[in-house]
Amino acid sequence: MDALMTSVFGLWGPSIAKTFWILLKIVAVVLPLMISVAYLTYFERKVIGFMQVRIGPNRVGYFGLLQPIADALKLLFKEIILPTASNKVLFFLAPVLAIAPAFAAWAVIPFDLNLVIADIDASLLYILAMTSIAVYGVIIAGWASNSKYAFLGSLRSAAQIVSYEIAMGFTLVGVLMCANSLNLGKIVMGQAGGFWHWYVWPLFPLFIIYFISAVAETNRAPFDVAEGESEIVAGFHVEYSGMAFAVFFLAEYANMILVSMLAALMFLGGWLSPIPFIPDSFLWLLIKVAFLLFCFIWFRATFPRYRYDQIMRLGWKIFIPITIAWIVFIGGMMQTSWGYLFH
Amino acid sequence: MIKKTKQFLSSLMLIELLKGMLLTGRYFFARKITVQYPEEKTPQSNRFRGLHALRRYANGEERCIACKLCEAVCPAMAITIESEEREDKTRRTTRYDIDLTKCIFCGFCEESCPVDSIVETRILDYHGESRGDLIYTKEMLLAVGDKYEKQIAEDRAQDERYR
Amino acid sequence: MIEFKDFVFFVLSLVLIASGLSVITSRNPVTAALSLVLAFFNAAGIWLLLQAEFLAIALVLVYVGAVMVLFLFVVMMLDINLDKLREGFWDYLPMAGFIGILMMVEMVMVFKTKQFNLPPLSETLPNASNTELIGNTLYSDYVLPFELASVVLLIAIVSAIALTLRDRKDSKKTNPADQIAVKRKDRVRLVQMKSEEKYVKPKAKERT
Numbered sequence: 001m002d003a004l005m006t007s008v009f010g011l012w013g014p015s016i017a018k019t020f021w022i023l024l025k026i027v028a029v030v031l032p033l034m035i036s037v038a039y040l041t042y043f044e045r046k047v048i049g050f051m052q053v054r055i056g057p058n059r060v061g062y063f064g065l066l067q068p069i070a071d072a073l074k075l076l077f078k079e080i081i082l083p084t085a086s087n088k089v090l091f092f093l094a095p096v097l098a099i100a101p102a103f104a105a106w107a108v109i110p111f112d113l114n115l116v117i118a119d120i121d122a123s124l125l126y127i128l129a130m131t132s133i134a135v136y137g138v139i140i141a142g143w144a145s146n147s148k149y150a151f152l153g154s155l156r157s158a159a160q161i162v163s164y165e166i167a168m169g170f171t172l173v174g175v176l177m178c179a180n181s182l183n184l185g186k187i188v189m190g191q192a193g194g195f196w197h198w199y200v201w202p203l204f205p206l207f208i209i210y211f212i213s214a215v216a217e218t219n220r221a222p223f224d225v226a227e228g229e230s231e232i233v234a235g236f237h238v239e240y241s242g243m244a245f246a247v248f249f250l251a252e253y254a255n256m257i258l259v260s261m262l263a264a265l266m267f268l269g270g271w272l273s274p275i276p277f278i279p280d281s282f283l284w285l286l287i288k289v290a291f292l293l294f295c296f297i298w299f300r301a302t303f304p305r306y307r308y309d310q311i312m313r314l315g316w317k318i319f320i321p322i323t324i325a326w327i328v329f330i331g332g333m334m335q336t337s338w339g340y341l342f343h
Numbered sequence: 344m345i346k347k348t349k350q351f352l353s354s355l356m357l358i359e360l361l362k363g364m365l366l367t368g369r370y371f372f373a374r375k376i377t378v379q380y381p382e383e384k385t386p387q388s389n390r391f392r393g394l395h396a397l398r399r400y401a402n403g404e405e406r407c408i409a410c411k412l413c414e415a416v417c418p419a420m421a422i423t424i425e426s427e428e429r430e431d432k433t434r435r436t437t438r439y440d441i442d443l444t445k446c447i448f449c450g451f452c453e454e455s456c457p458v459d460s461i462v463e464t465r466i467l468d469y470h471g472e473s474r475g476d477l478i479y480t481k482e483m484l485l486a487v488g489d490k491y492e493k494q495i496a497e498d499r500a501q502d503e504r505y506r
Numbered sequence: 507m508i509e510f511k512d513f514v515f516f517v518l519s520l521v522l523i524a525s526g527l528s529v530i531t532s533r534n535p536v537t538a539a540l541s542l543v544l545a546f547f548n549a550a551g552i553w554l555l556l557q558a559e560f561l562a563i564a565l566v567l568v569y570v571g572a573v574m575v576l577f578l579f580v581v582m583m584l585d586i587n588l589d590k591l592r593e594g595f596w597d598y599l600p601m602a603g604f605i606g607i608l609m610m611v612e613m614v615m616v617f618k619t620k621q622f623n624l625p626p627l628s629e630t631l632p633n634a635s636n637t638e639l640i641g642n643t644l645y646s647d648y649v650l651p652f653e654l655a656s657v658v659l660l661i662a663i664v665s666a667i668a669l670t671l672r673d674r675k676d677s678k679k680t681n682p683a684d685q686i687a688v689k690r691k692d693r694v695r696l697v698q699m700k701s702e703e704k705y706v707k708p709k710a711k712e713r714t
Contacts, residue, residue, distance in 0.1 A: 051367045055377045090540075121635045125563045132571025136543070139575065143536060143582050155579065162575055182637055208357070302367040303360070310682045317683075350687055 025117050029106050037253040038068035044297045051301040078242035083146055086239070090144035095240070095247035098137025102254040105130035109261055110185045112271050112282050124172055124182045127262065128165075131217065134255065135161045138219075138226065138236050141248070145239035153235020156308060157219055157226030163315040164216040170323035171210040174203050175266045177330055188270035195274035200267045202341060205326050207267045209319050211295070214259035216311065218252060220296060222303035223311055260292035261285075387465050389498040392450045394466040395441050395479065396488035396495060398459060405485065406460035409436040413452035413461050421445035422452060439481035459499065464491050515555055522548035535581045543574050560636040 042057065042064065049056025057064030082088060108123035110116040120126060135158050142154020178199050179187040191198045200207050216223040227235040237248045264270060264285055271285040306314070333341070353359070378385055399405050409426035425438040452461045464487065471477040479487075488495065525548065528541040546569045553562035644652050 047371070050371050050375070053370055053373055053376050055375045058379075087536075090536075120559065122559050122563055122637050125560065125567065125637070129563045129566040129571060132567055135571070135575055139578055139582075140540070143578075151582070155583075158575055158579065162572060165571070182635075298364060298367065302363045307682070309680075310686070313682045347687075350689075354686070 022117070026107075029109075029117060030103055033103070033106065033254060033257065034250070036257060037250055038072065040253050040257065040293060041071070041249075042068045043293070044300070047294065047297045048301045051298070072246065075242055075246040080242040080244050081239070083239045086146040087144040090140050091239075092244065094137050094141035094144055095244050095251070096137075097140060098134060099247050099251040099254065101130040101133040101137075102251045102258060105258055108184060109258075110188065110265070110270070111285060112280075113185065113189075115282070116185065119183070119185060122182045123184045124176060124187070124266075127184075127258075128169060128172065131168075131255070131258075132161075132165055134251070137248070137251065141240070142236040145236075147239050149234075150236050150238050153226050153238070157236060160219070160223065160226065160311060160315075161217055163312060164213045164319075167209055167315055167319035167323055168213040168217060170320065170327060171203075171206040171213070172266070174206040174323070174327050174330060175199055177327065177334070178202060184265055184270075188265055188272065191269040192272055194276045195269065198267065198269040198272075202330065203267065203326070205322055207263070209323055210267070211263055211292070213315075213319060214263065215296065215299060216315065218255045218259060218296075220252075220256065221300040222306050224305060225308050225311065256293065256296055257289065260289045260296065263292055264288035389465075389501045391465045391467070392448045392453075392463040394443075394464050394469050394487060395446075395452070395484055396462055396464050396491060397439065397481065397484040398462060398488045398492065398495060399485070405435070406458045407436055407439065408458055408460075409434050410457060412455040412457065416451045416455045418449060418451065419445045419447045421447075436481060439484060441479045441484065443477040443479060462488070462495055462499070464495055465498070466491070511555060515552065518548045518551040518555070522552070535584070536578065539574065539578050539581050542577075543570055546570050546574070558636060560640055 045067070046056040046064075057067040060066040060070045082091065105127050107117045108120055108126050110119070138157045138161070139154050142150045142152075142157075145151070175187060176182055179190040181187060181190070187199075219226045225235075227237075237245055240248060268288045269284075270288075271282055272280050273284050397405065397407055409424060411424050411426070414422045414424045421442045423438065423440040423442075424436055426434055427437045429435045448463065450463055453463050456462075461484075466487075522545055525541040525544040529538050529545065532538045532541060546565060550562040550565045550570075553559075553565065
């Protein structure tokens with residue numbers, strides 16, 4: 001027995017140490033992420049309040065800064081109600097499936113040149129795969145709740161997510177054509193040398209389409225028919241309460257931060273500073289992500305909800321043709337003498 | 344054709360969406376009009392219809408004569424009245440309950456009252472902590488009336504010439 | 507002695523086999539479909555161990571992210587009576603067993619070929635990006651079959667759309683493109699007209 005133990009630890013020792021180190025890194029990413037998710041909800045309420053000539057939450061703590069914590073506490077102490085004739089296992093699995101991919105995708109996000117948990121070659125593909133899994137949380141939630149509204153909402157949302165993923169995937173094709181790499185770090189480094197080298201400029205239509213698709217992917221207004229409070233009473237998570245609901249909420253906001261992060265990395269030069277002589281830093285990335293998140297909330301405060309057939313039309317009949325046309329255009333231009341503009 | 348292309352281009356450039364965002368963007372910096380409730384309050388009309396009260400005459404005699412007009416007129420059937428003859432041979436209520444969870448604050452009871460007994464005051468922020476707390480009995484209503492009589496009388500006096 | 511990697515492999519394959527079994531044994535079709543998703547995941551994990559990360563991610567992206575979602579869509583909306591489906595189990599068994607054995611024999615034959623005993627990619631080509639290598643071979647050695655496959659897929663897409671593109675005469679569906687194109691001046695007409703005469707109060711007796 002002793003011999004076995006020593007041989008196991010002799011062989012696995014380094015692996016265990018490595019695993020522990022990786023776990024530490026994961027915590028270092030997930031914890032700030034959770035806090036930023038909490039404060040994104042506060043930020044959203046404040047910004048929307050300001051745009052509606054209100055002042056938003058201001059009672060709990062200075063300027064209402066403790067509001068997200070109060071909300072989290074409230075949700076923690078609420079009862080989780082299990083609907084009758086629901087599928088118990090899947091009902092509790094659904095929120096986990098919703099939030100797991102939203103966090104898993106952060107494994108390959110580079111925060112600086114060497115600041116990344118897993119520097120893999122196909123990181124962009126990995127992120128695409130992870131975001132495509134996120135739909136399961138919604139589908140299973142809708143089905144397991146044994147409720148018509150939840151089911152309708154989940155069907156809507158699943159169809160929407162699958163459709164917009166195609167447009168999103170095509171925009172990423174444009175990026176990797178410019179960057180010649182699937183690695184996010186290399187994509188960022190390909191944009192080095194001032195803001196005029198960023199991929200937004202040659203890929204401007206793709207950037208716009210990526211961002212709008214990202215709004216649709218994350219089920220945010222004006223594409224939030226999956227929730228549709230006014231038509232299907234909050235859609236796929238009608239039957240969820242307490243912490244199970246909070247997990248869905250967290251997943252939505254974590255996804256928002258994730259897609260903004262991706263947009264900042266792929267189109268806006270990530271951690272690179274816009275002007276060459278100012279040093280690059282993680283702060284630039286933060287500023288870019290914060291601006292994109294502000295845009296998310298700005299959209300929500302401005303636009304009324306799309307009708308469902310119009311969402312589908314936008315995705316299939318407008319975004320996908322435009323992206324394909326622009327990819328062909330870029331591919332053609334790269335063969336001409338102006339090709340350097342697109343790299 | 345020209346109209347169609349123009350429309351196509353403008354929708355492609357997201358012009359209308361940008362206009363909308365500009366509008367909300369401007370309001371982002373506008374002066375906020377929030378009234379911070381417990382510290383600040385919006386002005387109230389003297390005809391405000393809030394919590395009910397039963398009034399008394401200046402000599403301390405309760406006004407209500409148990410005519411039950413308010414009970415009859417109440418569209419939400421929130422009022423329950425029982426009456427008996429008092430020792431001085433006048434008819435008085437023995438029970439006057441208002442279920443405030445039913446009440447819709449229409450003010451019909453106040454208008455139907457021939458002796459200005461049941462009135463609605465300016466009080467809007469009252470609460471109950473358990474079930475049944477919001478069923479106000481005669482004593483409670485009289486207590487409200489006694490406490491706010493000055494305000495109630497002032498409001499009625501201001502409104503006198505329109506009644 | 508087993509290494510950590512082997513341990514991971516065994517865990518993945520165990521879950522894979524278990525979920526595969528649950529696909530064919532579970533009573534609820536939705537559970538079966540979800541087990542299939544789990545099976546795909548574990549297969550992708552095993553591919554990752556073989557350093558075929560592109561294939562692994564493509565498996566997740568295509569099968570888990572798209573195909574199985576559509577599967578679930580259908581399965582969730584159908585009201586399937588599984589007991590009825592199971593009725594002819596013993597009748598079908600000989601045929602199914604025969605096909606199963608046939609497939610197994612074929613697989614064993616495939617495993618016997620030389621291609622299955624190649625050393626791992628990382629030993630032959632260190633520092634090679636999986637995606638790049640696959641791209642290079644697809645567009646050089648196998649360009650013709652690859653293009654052919656894409657044409658076949660295109661035909662499949664076009665025919666699938668053609669099959670579903672039937673307009674019913676009594677359909678009351680609207681065209682969102684037309685609806686969006688409508689402007690204010692197409693619908694609203696501003697008319698100039700004289701305002702009404704000023705209201706004169708009829709003479710009445712003094713209120714008593």
